[in-house]
Amino acid sequence: MTAIFYSWFFPLLDDYESGLESPGAKGKKAIEVLKRKTLDGRLKTVFNPCLCGCQANDVTIATKDRFGIPLITVICTNCGLIRTKYFWDQKSTVLFYKQDFEKIYVVKNYEKFFETEVSTGRRYFDILGKCSVLPEVNSVFDLGCGAGGVLYPFLLNNKICSGCDYAQKRVVSGKKYGLDLYEGGIDLRKTALESQDLLILSGVFEHFADPLRDFKSATRVVKTGKYIFLYVPSITGSLINENPWNCIQNFHSFQFFHKWFLGLYFKELGFNIVYNDLGGIVVLRKTKNAFKKSSDKVELKFPKRYFYLSLALLMIQGARLQVRQIIVNILISLGIKKLFVDLGFS
Numbered sequence: 001m002t003a004i005f006y007s008w009f010f011p012l013l014d015d016y017e018s019g020l021e022s023p024g025a026k027g028k029k030a031i032e033v034l035k036r037k038t039l040d041g042r043l044k045t046v047f048n049p050c051l052c053g054c055q056a057n058d059v060t061i062a063t064k065d066r067f068g069i070p071l072i073t074v075i076c077t078n079c080g081l082i083r084t085k086y087f088w089d090q091k092s093t094v095l096f097y098k099q100d101f102e103k104i105y106v107v108k109n110y111e112k113f114f115e116t117e118v119s120t121g122r123r124y125f126d127i128l129g130k131c132s133v134l135p136e137v138n139s140v141f142d143l144g145c146g147a148g149g150v151l152y153p154f155l156l157n158n159k160i161c162s163g164c165d166y167a168q169k170r171v172v173s174g175k176k177y178g179l180d181l182y183e184g185g186i187d188l189r190k191t192a193l194e195s196q197d198l199l200i201l202s203g204v205f206e207h208f209a210d211p212l213r214d215f216k217s218a219t220r221v222v223k224t225g226k227y228i229f230l231y232v233p234s235i236t237g238s239l240i241n242e243n244p245w246n247c248i249q250n251f252h253s254f255q256f257f258h259k260w261f262l263g264l265y266f267k268e269l270g271f272n273i274v275y276n277d278l279g280g281i282v283v284l285r286k287t288k289n290a291f292k293k294s295s296d297k298v299e300l301k302f303p304k305r306y307f308y309l310s311l312a313l314l315m316i317q318g319a320r321l322q323v324r325q326i327i328v329n330i331l332i333s334l335g336i337k338k339l340f341v342d343l344g345f346s
């Protein structure tokens, strides 16, 4: 009975051949290249286990991502996290960011892009201010910094800021603002072990090929007793977004987290939880016990309600999406799209 129920509702994105968001002509070409690379094994995928460490049954909720790229997305029946079932190995992940990422996610206007990052940075700065951690922060490092705009409000407040990203064009554009940025992952010759008071991982943790291993590696640059600021997509936070299904992307190893998982998980890893909200923002303090207890694997058992909560939120969002799609289809069939094109809006 349960299987019939699930198959009635999921997979949700099965029919979206072209994906949900238009990536533009150049982006579409790059997506085709990416699909070929995945099919012919140039980008290798491996089974991506759930971070809760449970071998519970997963339920498949989508077989394509937002661009229509084949991708099996599942929900864990233990903890309710939503993840990519087979994700790239570490080598393929790096290759994707070096070769394909900027071709698919094209920045049209670098100044505007930087401004958007700056406003995100201001939001983060305010949250950290409310947590009263800013007086303890002199150095800030942003892993996956893009053009580095998130760091800018910290720079203006006399913090020593640096960051790195694989997206070369973004790094080059950010350097113009006087930010100390470099291309690639963390380079310990440039960013020493235990050298930073604050590590920012904004929209990064969900991209890690092996989140525990990569998080452990990244937090090596944070001084003991200092802080990590995380932003990840959250199933509760996405409900207020316009189109939460846009989060399902082939370069996310995990699509949706929730605050109860994040609180328990990072506590288990030996971090203090300074702040944790429904929108996927967590501020952690690295204690001397970090990774002492759980170094390679975490095992967390969750009450069933977290799975049902994630499932219910997905269904609400899915229903919204389906209704929207129906409206769009009606408008298209009424020739509204052609009318817009004729009037010069494209």
Ligand SMILES: [Zn+2]
Pocket: 050, 051, 052, 053, 054, 076, 077, 078, 079, 080, 081
């Ligand atoms: Zn799980």
